[in-house]
Amino acid sequence: MISIPADRIAAIEARRDELQAQMATGDLPGDKFVQISKEYAELEPVALAAGEVRRLRQEAESLQHMTQDADEELRAMASEELRANQEALAVADRKLALALLPRDAADQRPAMLEIRAGVGGDEAALFAGDLLRMYQRYADRMGWRVELISTSDAEFGGYKEAVLSVTGPGVFAKLKFESGVHRVQRVPVTEAGGRIHTSAATVAVLPEAEEADIRIDEKDLRIDIYRASGPGGQGVNTTDSAVRITHLPTGTIVIQQDERSQLKNKAKAMKVLRTRLYEAERERLNAARAGARQSMVGSGDRSERIRTYNFPQGRVTDHRINLTLHRLPEILEGEMDELVGALAAQDEADRLAQLDG
Numbered sequence: 001m002i003s004i005p006a007d008r009i010a011a012i013e014a015r016r017d018e019l020q021a022q023m024a025t026g027d028l029p030g031d032k033f034v035q036i037s038k039e040y041a042e043l044e045p046v047a048l049a050a051g052e053v054r055r056l057r058q059e060a061e062s063l064q065h066m067t068q069d070a071d072e073e074l075r076a077m078a079s080e081e082l083r084a085n086q087e088a089l090a091v092a093d094r095k096l097a098l099a100l101l102p103r104d105a106a107d108q109r110p111a112m113l114e115i116r117a118g119v120g121g122d123e124a125a126l127f128a129g130d131l132l133r134m135y136q137r138y139a140d141r142m143g144w145r146v147e148l149i150s151t152s153d154a155e156f157g158g159y160k161e162a163v164l165s166v167t168g169p170g171v172f173a174k175l176k177f178e179s180g181v182h183r184v185q186r187v188p189v190t191e192a193g194g195r196i197h198t199s200a201a202t203v204a205v206l207p208e209a210e211e212a213d214i215r216i217d218e219k220d221l222r223i224d225i226y227r228a229s230g231p232g233g234q235g236v237n238t239t240d241s242a243v244r245i246t247h248l249p250t251g252t253i254v255i256q257q258d259e260r261s262q263l264k265n266k267a268k269a270m271k272v273l274r275t276r277l278y279e280a281e282r283e284r285l286n287a288a289r290a291g292a293r294q295s296m297v298g299s300g301d302r303s304e305r306i307r308t309y310n311f312p313q314g315r316v317t318d319h320r321i322n323l324t325l326h327r328l329p330e331i332l333e334g335e336m337d338e339l340v341g342a343l344a345a346q347d348e349a350d351r352l353a354q355l356d357g
Helices: 006-025 030-066 072-100 121-142 171-178 262-285 293-297 328-332 337-356
Strands: 111-117 145-153 159-167 180-186 197-207 221-226 242-247 252-256 307-310 315-318 323-325
Touching: 006 030, 030 072, 072 337, 111 121, 111 171, 121 145, 121 159, 121 171, 121 180, 121 197, 121 328, 145 252, 145 262, 159 171, 171 197, 171 337, 197 262, 242 262, 252 262, 307 328, 315 328, 315 337, 323 337
Parallel strands: 180 307
Antiparallel strands: 111 159, 111 197, 145 159, 180 197, 221 242, 242 252, 307 315, 315 323
């Protein structure tokens, strides 16, 4: 059982009281008051959880003494209350431990999803399109806003690659466990013999960066303007509006050609570049997270997978938590709450186990 030491509980409550006293003086400079108010707002729920643990521990100590009383009836009553106290204390201890777990600073940020067809040719591209629609529908259910940044259409439908930006409360916290290789097992529409094929698509979920997060020096950029390529027909862009931005220090290249306006393409490309550089910096500073972007999503090979979508059996299996749901059509329609919740709960349990150890 997780048990936070009494001295740490005392320190949490003391710091909360100290911040409260500082705010009450009324003579703090504006920026200092904002800083202290923010710390207080973050600490207050932790301090309340700590106070409840302290209260229940004191109550337990008192009840423990009463179980040694000479009066048999009082002993029995104290023993019963002590059992209830221990149950409540276990809940309070867990709540405090959860409150003390370090939070991912990016959890409340918008996210950028990059979906790419992996092994499987045309079928992989079609599956990448299915994943894109699944995330769009999930975002709609959550009340988030989705902006398609760029797409590379495949010849027979679906996408070779699609990048979308998702904005709303807690987006990255909900979607960050989607990074990896997604595998599909089904009979392709092009398969005459009715054989089941296995294909894959990779998903990378990155917290979006703001301009203040990543300072990019113009001299570190090479910007090339050229005519957008396309499948032909009336959608061909006949102006030099496609933009390729190369970040020279890191070699990161972003190409954007979906918009007819050069300025819009450049703005979108810079948004993608900032996000990729921000994620690279997060990974450098936090070695505990997945390594480079390549290790996050793997190679797209069929054998590397976090989740399998099996159409013949109508099931979705997440291999990281051994969870199988026989609700494939609903999940592809964006009903992902059970999957997302189970992954978040497992991550929470893993971090609590490390705290306990």
